[in-house]
Amino acid sequence: DTAVSQTPKYLVTQMGNDKSIKCEQNLGHDTMYWYKQDSKKFLKIMFSYNNKELIINETVPNRFSPKSPDKAHLNLHINSLELGDSAVYFCASSQVGSGTDTQYFGPGTRLTVL
Amino acid sequence: GESVGLHLPTLSVQEGDNSIINCAYSNSASDYFIWYKQESGKGPQFIIDIRSNMDKRQGQRVTVLLNKTVKHLSLQIAATQPGDSAVYFCAEIHTGFQKLVFGTGTRLLVSP
Numbered sequence: 001d002t003a004v005s006q007t008p009k010y011l012v013t014q015m016g017n018d019k020s021i022k023c024e025q026n027l028g029h030d031t032m033y034w035y036k037q038d039s040k041k042f043l044k045i046m047f048s049y050n051n052k053e054l055i056i057n058e059t060v061p062n063r064f065s066p067k068s069p070d071k072a073h074l075n076l077h078i079n080s081l082e083l084g085d086s087a088v089y090f091c092a093s094s095q096v097g098s099g100t101d102t103q104y105f106g107p108g109t110r111l112t113v114l
Numbered sequence: 115g116e117s118v119g120l121h122l123p124t125l126s127v128q129e130g131d132n133s134i135i136n137c138a139y140s141n142s143a144s145d146y147f148i149w150y151k152q153e154s155g156k157g158p159q160f161i162i163d164i165r166s167n168m169d170k171r172q173g174q175r176v177t178v179l180l181n182k183t184v185k186h187l188s189l190q191i192a193a194t195q196p197g198d199s200a201v202y203f204c205a206e207i208h209t210g211f212q213k214l215v216f217g218t219g220t221r222l223l224v225s226p
Binding site: 090 | 155213216
């Protein structure tokens with residue numbers, strides 16, 4: 001009964017490859033997010049989607065393309081991976097306008113680009 | 115003990131002590147604040163929140179204080195336990211924009 005789940009948990013790949021990370025939430029929330037956490041533990045938002053529509057795009061390179069097939073899923077596809085993309089990526093969800101704006105996070109995907 | 119979360123500092127306390135973790139937030143228009151706990155290998159976990167129309171909120175063993183005048187937030191943990199060891203993040207949000215901005219985090223180490 002995991003609230004926000006991500007797959008895979010670990011992803012090791014070569015520079016130049018294309019990879020995807022999947023996220024699903026079963027909380028019935030209408031808004032989902034992707035965050036990047038660097039080696040210094042700094043967490044920064046990348047994207048948010050509300051009801052499958054892009055709301056926030058924090059000047060992320062266009063090699064990163066989020067896809068939301070429905071409001072319970074927000075996948076992240078990364079083209080032409082670079083060394084600097086190595087980080088932990090977290091998916092989160094929230095219900096906007098519910099009286100609480102708390103975002104609930106998934107367990108993270110550790111991406112290592114060699 | 116006390117700490118200011120600027121460059122992922124570490125706060126080391128003994129089990130049973132009270133811990134205070136501090137955070138300076140950046141946007142005076144932020145109206146909602148959250149403390150998250152992140153254990154090793156896991157995602158951030160919600161601890162407690164506070165809206166800008168309050169200056170104090172209490173949970174189970176945790177208290178959040180908000181001082182809007184100086185844009186300062188603190189998390190107090192009573193009777194700290196080894197299971198409290200983690201990195202703690204404050205986060206601010208302007209609910210009109212739905213963009214959560216995280217502080218840099220403070221590592222709490224609790225020794226038995």
